[in-house]
Amino acid sequence: MSGTDRRGFLGTAAAALAGVALAPGIRLIEFAAARAPEEPASAKVRWGMLIDTAKCASGCDACVRACATENGLEATGRPRTDAQWIRKVELKDPKSGRQHSAPVMCQHCAHPPCVDVCPTGASFKRADGIVLVDMHTCIGCRYCIMACPYKARSFVHENLSGQRPEVPRGKGCVEGCTLCVHKVDRGDGITACAEACRAAGHEAIVFGDLNDPESPVSRRLRELPNRALREDLRLDPGVRYAGL
Amino acid sequence: MPASSAAVLQRELQAHGWRFYGPLLALAAVVAAGFAAFVHMETEGHIVTGMDNQIVWGMPHVFAVFLIVAASGALNVASVASVFGRVAYKPLARFSALSAIALLAGGLAILVADLGRPERLVVAMTHFNFKSIFALNIFLYNGFFAIVAVYLWFLMERRMNRFSAAVGLAAFVWRIVLTTGTGLIFGFLVAREAFDSALLGPTFVVYSFAYGTAAFVVLLQAARLWEGRRTEPETLVRLGRLLGVFAAASLYMTTAFYLTKLYMTRHHGVVAFLLAEGGIYPLFFWLGQVVLGGLVPLALVFAPGATPARVVAAALAVITGGLAQMYVTIIGAQAWPQPIFPGWQESSSFFDGEIHPYAPSAAEIVLGAGGVALALALLAIGAKVLRVLPEPCTDSSSPQPTSPPAKPR
Amino acid sequence: MIRLVVAALAIVCAVPAAQARVQKPVLVIERAGNCVEPTEVMRREHRKLLLQQRERTVRLGVRTRAHSLAGCVECHASSKTGSVLGPEGFCQSCHDYAGVKADCFGCHSPKPAGARR
Numbered sequence: 001m002s003g004t005d006r007r008g009f010l011g012t013a014a015a016a017l018a019g020v021a022l023a024p025g026i027r028l029i030e031f032a033a034a035r036a037p038e039e040p041a042s043a044k045v046r047w048g049m050l051i052d053t054a055k056c057a058s059g060c061d062a063c064v065r066a067c068a069t070e071n072g073l074e075a076t077g078r079p080r081t082d083a084q085w086i087r088k089v090e091l092k093d094p095k096s097g098r099q100h101s102a103p104v105m106c107q108h109c110a111h112p113p114c115v116d117v118c119p120t121g122a123s124f125k126r127a128d129g130i131v132l133v134d135m136h137t138c139i140g141c142r143y144c145i146m147a148c149p150y151k152a153r154s155f156v157h158e159n160l161s162g163q164r165p166e167v168p169r170g171k172g173c174v175e176g177c178t179l180c181v182h183k184v185d186r187g188d189g190i191t192a193c194a195e196a197c198r199a200a201g202h203e204a205i206v207f208g209d210l211n212d213p214e215s216p217v218s219r220r221l222r223e224l225p226n227r228a229l230r231e232d233l234r235l236d237p238g239v240r241y242a243g244l
Numbered sequence: 245m246p247a248s249s250a251a252v253l254q255r256e257l258q259a260h261g262w263r264f265y266g267p268l269l270a271l272a273a274v275v276a277a278g279f280a281a282f283v284h285m286e287t288e289g290h291i292v293t294g295m296d297n298q299i300v301w302g303m304p305h306v307f308a309v310f311l312i313v314a315a316s317g318a319l320n321v322a323s324v325a326s327v328f329g330r331v332a333y334k335p336l337a338r339f340s341a342l343s344a345i346a347l348l349a350g351g352l353a354i355l356v357a358d359l360g361r362p363e364r365l366v367v368a369m370t371h372f373n374f375k376s377i378f379a380l381n382i383f384l385y386n387g388f389f390a391i392v393a394v395y396l397w398f399l400m401e402r403r404m405n406r407f408s409a410a411v412g413l414a415a416f417v418w419r420i421v422l423t424t425g426t427g428l429i430f431g432f433l434v435a436r437e438a439f440d441s442a443l444l445g446p447t448f449v450v451y452s453f454a455y456g457t458a459a460f461v462v463l464l465q466a467a468r469l470w471e472g473r474r475t476e477p478e479t480l481v482r483l484g485r486l487l488g489v490f491a492a493a494s495l496y497m498t499t500a501f502y503l504t505k506l507y508m509t510r511h512h513g514v515v516a517f518l519l520a521e522g523g524i525y526p527l528f529f530w531l532g533q534v535v536l537g538g539l540v541p542l543a544l545v546f547a548p549g550a551t552p553a554r555v556v557a558a559a560l561a562v563i564t565g566g567l568a569q570m571y572v573t574i575i576g577a578q579a580w581p582q583p584i585f586p587g588w589q590e591s592s593s594f595f596d597g598e599i600h601p602y603a604p605s606a607a608e609i610v611l612g613a614g615g616v617a618l619a620l621a622l623l624a625i626g627a628k629v630l631r632v633l634p635e636p637c638t639d640s641s642s643p644q645p646t647s648p649p650a651k652p653r
Numbered sequence: 654m655i656r657l658v659v660a661a662l663a664i665v666c667a668v669p670a671a672q673a674r675v676q677k678p679v680l681v682i683e684r685a686g687n688c689v690e691p692t693e694v695m696r697r698e699h700r701k702l703l704l705q706q707r708e709r710t711v712r713l714g715v716r717t718r719a720h721s722l723a724g725c726v727e728c729h730a731s732s733k734t735g736s737v738l739g740p741e742g743f744c745q746s747c748h749d750y751a752g753v754k755a756d757c758f759g760c761h762s763p764k765p766a767g768a769r770r
Contacts, residue, residue: 035714037717037718038716040709040713040715041713041714064593079593079594079595080297080298081290081296081297083297084297084593084594087592087593087594088593089584089585089590089591090590090591090592091585091588091589091590092588092589093587093589094587094588094589100588104584104594104596113433113435115373116376117432117433118378119368119372119376119378119379120367120371120372120373121371121372121373122371124712126714127713128714132711134711135711136707136711137364137367137371138360138364139359139362139365139367139368140360140361140364141359141360141378142300143376143378145297145300146300146433146436146578147432148435149435149584151581151594151596154297155290155300155360156289156360157289157291157296158288158289158290159289159759160759160760162762163760163761163762164762164766165723165761165762165764165766166723166766168761168762170759171289171360171759172290172360172361173361173760181714185714185716229584230583244585
């Protein structure tokens with residue numbers, strides 16, 4: 001997109017969004033300003049998500065399908081080796097029989113074990129908190145998969161083709177949820193899973209800037225009791241869960 | 245005062261012509277098969293192996309880590325001589341150092357071949373994340389090659405002999421750090437209930453004493469048989485006693501590790517899985533690691549009337565037990581799922597909450613075998629070219645020949 | 654770099670006497686206007702520019718288009734095949750001729766964003 005096109009688009013979008021604002025400060029949809037292309041990611045922002053398991057419908061996999069579509073993950077019918085960046089985990093309390101459903105993906109920890117153990121530094125945490133794999137440096141040793149408490153990552157076991165241009169991925173490297181970094185960087189303000197969950201009418205996934213106290217995700221985090229998975233490990237994940 | 249190594253004649257491997265090249269070609273064939281397996285894995289991807297997103301480290305790693313741990317321990321005989329001043333082992337020091345180099349090379353070759361992107365070895369050598377114990381290990385492994393090469397040189401060159409004790413000490417300390425690091429590759433992983441323990445560092449050090457000595461016994465006897473003779477009985481019996489002590493120490497570390505884990509209620513599940521309910525894992529643990537790797541060698545070595553044959557059998561048993569231990573440690577730990585929601589039953593399309601099966605493919609096993617064959621081939625070539633094997637009387641209290649006997653034709 | 658210079662020279666010089674076993678590169682520039690850098694600079698430096706840009710994009714999140722691989726693909730993809738690969742693809746035909754393997758497209762799409770797969 002050239003500069004003038006982008007400005008024109010943003011102008012129109014801003015006008016449209018102003019129309020959907022209900023009242024000052026309350027918006028129906030999250031509006032995130034696009035970062036200028038030459039601007040690097042900033043530590044002033046910390047991207048994260050809140051997953052409200054009370055709203056997560058068992059049997060619904062809209063988030064999983066959306067992630068696969070967005071990132072070009074093709075299921076080959078071999079789930080043991082196919083990449084799964086997000087999955088729905090069905091939970092059952094063995095004592096009471098109480099059941100829950102929750103999507104689990106890379107938790108984008110502030111102290112990621114995968115980053116600690118990567119021998120080449122390919123697994124890294126970007127300034128804005130998104131934990132990524134630099135596929136150019138990854139040697140495919142899979143130590144990060146051994147180290148991740150959330151089983152977040154997948155190894156690419158075979159040659160790929162038809163990758164989405166925004167999401168390069170290939171054989172021999174390790175990959176995982178990127179918090180839709182390509183969408184975030186161009187200003188979409190939302191991940192594919194959160195978008196799909198909203199479209200499915202559940203609104204169980206809220207994405208946003210954890211460092212902004214007025215972002216929808218921060219406000220929900222103040223309203224709902226929430227916790228991180230495996231809090232005992234003190235990894236400070238960027239993804240938090242309510243209702244568990 | 246320790247006798248100088250000049251008192252014992254050191255020679256190359258005395259196998260000539262087809263006696264040498266025949267077995268070497270056989271080893272080369274296995275190496276070639278391993279290389280073919282590597283090319284297959286590199287072209288098609290790891291889909292041709294039995295490894296998947298649940299078991300990411302499989303048979304190649306079992307072989308590789310065993311070789312690496314054994315390599316570190318194979319240096320033991322030389323260390324006992326140079327560092328602890330046990331003169332009787334001095335003639336074996338050169339072969340010990342060479343074995344260490346060869347075994348490590350074989351192990352590392354398997355690891356590199358198994359990488360998702362082995363062509364990026366240069367990247368691994370130039371980009372280091374120093375917080376990673378894996379990266380530190382890469383330094384330690386390369387440093388090990390360098391230090392042991394220098395040690396071997398000092399052992400072999402007369403005017404450098406007086407420095408061999410110092411380098412020997414450096415090599416000893418280096419290998420303790422290296423093997424602790426190898427153990428901590430697993431020990432640092434809080435994500436895996438079967439790991440997550442500082443004890444794995446020292447445990448691997450103790451295992452290395454046992455596996456290294458066992459490997460050394462087998463390699464020494466194999467070299468002698470290749471020459472058409474046998475190792476001196478006193479040497480084997482002496483090494484056998486060392487092996488017995490180390491096998492007992494290994495049993496102790498294993499017991500300490502699993503008993504500690506068992507005491508912690510949250511680990512009851514994983515310990516029950518590995519030691520009782522997990523099918524192949526309890527089988528390999530009890531029959532392989534404990535019986536074959538510990539009790540049988542102890543009986544063979546310490547029961548009255550230990551013969552060289554029993555010592556070699558004990559060494560082979562320890563090696564078998566070591567491979568079984570690596571299987572349980574590396575693969576068993578991955579078969580048990582990560583507890584993402586402790587206390588809850590989990591199920592998902594990504595196999596959360598369930599035991600992960602594993603069946604190695606031919607490619608992986610051939611790759612592992614290729615690495616072992618590479619280690620043996622390198623050792624054979626090194627022993628053929630360098631004067632590392634002591635002439636028959638390896639006990640330095642016996643009279644030595646002053647010149648080599650005529651070469652057999 | 655030497656290979657690139659040799660390749661560039663080989664492309665530019667007509668050598669009718671030599672038996673052409675490898676097809677000469679087919680350089681079809683379909684888009685009007687200039688590349689982000691002059692042709693001579695691009696021929697020598699495109700690898701370095703791409704490598705530098707990828708560090709900025711991956712590690713820092715800088716998404717400028719000029720030296721990005723996606724930017725190249727967007728302009729240089731053939732209108733017939735939609736790709737920079739293929740026997741007459743912009744990238745592949747030169748790289749085949751020069752015998753320099755470009756690892757990029759094992760992972761990166763050779764087709765521009767918005768193109769049908």
